[in-house]
Amino acid sequence: MRIAVAGGTGTVGHHAVAIARERGHHVVSISRAEGVDLVNGRGLEQALQNVETVIDVSGIQTLSTKKAVDYFSNATQNLLAAGKKAGVKHHVALSIVGIDKANSGLYAGKLVQEDEVKHGGIPWTLLRATQFHEFVPMSIKAASVGPLVLVPTMATQPVAAKEVAAALVDAAEAGPRGRIPDLGGPRPEQLKSLVAAYLAKTRQKKRIVPVHVPGPMGKAMRKGALIPAPGSAVGRQTFLEWLEALDAA
Structure with a gap:
């Protein structure tokens, strides 16, 4: 099968590209780094020539509802x-578990994306997944203020990005099925515990400040x-297993 992966150089995308190729598919990776811009459409028609299936794992890092909605509206359309x-x-599109219960910021953008699809x-086919293990270092980087890191009180069930990618390739191979079971x-x-474990593993001397998000x-x-x-579908690799595997990466 000829598959295009939108966001093919990202956290999930690079795994999806590799897994699909390992399974014998012809894969086209789509990203700005590869000369294709989803927001203005530059290079899209050429990239999708003879493509049978698109896996969309593209995204934007923002807390702004407007920016998220604008991005996913334009890119998906x-x-x-x-x-x-x-x-x-x-x-095939990747979405996030629980977006209809917290429809602001990135989640609002994902709701728009789902509707467009x-x-x-x-x-x-739509797959909703929980936050990836990689969300923890990303959140530390975004929420650090000097020696402090602001951590929202959050219950989560993080999943390995590689397992999400494999599920998306499975979905591509299975054909259109609408919304499939969520993956966690x-x-x-608790996010605070994951942040503490990551800081300890990477020897970062930061103090965690819990934040009550309104x-x-x-x-x-x-x-x-x-x-x-x-x-719902359940992944195999725990956060601590992922953390230990960082040494071997």
Whole structure:
């Protein structure tokens, strides 16, 4: 199968590209680094020539609801329009568990993306996954103020990015199935504990400052609304196993 991975150089995308190639598929990686811009559509038509299936793991790092909505609206519309023109038969998109319970910031953008995919005119599959293990170092970097790191009170169930990528390639191979079961990690965790473990492992002397996030987003974080419901798909690698594997990477 000829597969295009939008966001192919990202946290999940580079795994999806590698896994699909290992399984014998012809893979086109789509990213700005490779000359394709989803937001303005530059290079998309050429990249999608003869592509049968698109896996969209593209994204943006922002806390702004407007920026997230604008990005996912433009990128998804452009990707779907170019896909229809190229004759793409299946559009697979990665989303986030719990976005309908915390619809602000990135989550609001993902809700818009899901709606675009459902009404985009190409048979589709949607996979919602929890935060990746890599979310922890990313959040530390974004929320550090000198020797302090601000950590929201958050129940989470992190999953390995590589396992998410494998699930997306599975979905591409299976054909359009609409929304498939959510995917989470093997165990529920508290973000504060994960941050502490990462800081200790990487020998960073930072003090954790718990933050009570207000509004629906904060409530969803605290109450476990961002954790998959019973019966969801479950990954294998725990956060601590991922952390130990960093030494071998």
